[in-house]
Amino acid sequence: MKKRLFFLPALLLAPIFLNAGQVAAADPTHTDTGNSNTAVQFIESTTPLKILTVPHIHFGIDNEIEGGTAAVYKMQDEGDFINDAGQPDTLESTKEITIQDSRTTPGANSWTLQAQLDGSFAVKNDSSTSFEGQIRFLDVISSTHTGGTEAAKLNPGATIGNNASAVVATRDADSYGTASMKFDNSNIELIVPATAELTAGVVYQTTITWTLTDAP
Secondary structure, three states: OOOOOOOOOHHHHHHHHHHHHOOOOOOOOOOOOOOOOOOOOOOOOOOOEEEEEOOOOEOOOOOOOOOOOOEEEEOEOEEEEEOOOOOEEEEEOOOEEEEEEOOOOOOOOOEEEEEEEOOOEEEOOEEEEEEOOEEEEOOOOEEEEEOOOOOOEEOOOEEEEEOEOEEEEEEOOOOOEEEEEEOOOOOEEEEEOOOOOOOOOOOEEOOEEEEEEOOO
16 A cells, blocks of 8 residues: 655645744734822821830749849849749740831931839739849940941940839930831849848749830
8 A cells, every 4th residue: 555645835834833833922002001199198196216126035944042242143034933823834034126207297206215123023913022123234236227327326335223224225316117126135233232032943923014205
């Protein structure tokens, strides 16, 4: 039986190859352009000065009692804590202060951050087991900012106590934007007075109130 070969003209094959891998671009026959408008407006924030973060601070669980002697203990990463429900918990030292300044008024270019202890260090729900401690801020490992030209500054040696406030940090000229200060464990310490009568194995705790104002 004889095999017959059929040859298709090249012109008939061209559209097949174009469809397989190539698309012929057609020239547009009609074009047009148009315009629209866009706009936005802003208002002053209702809270132009805002505390974003302030540090939780734990001073450890294995501090040895030194009766009749003033002692200083450095901040630790975490430790035991009694939560608001009265249950044992863990308090992690967060080690950062972050302030947001959204003011746009000319001349509004500084802020002050104060802090104080809201009472003695005491056992939860047992104020009779307590001592009058102080917290001292020594330094920061970094101070950064987004917006503005001046970084926030720690007040070295700022010491807060029971209802005794101190200026912990400030930011001066051109304070617009967000400012952040970070600590390590050597930067914050607890001062226990020589008169403290301590009980082993209990958790002493209190709260810190932080106040941010636009006063220089």
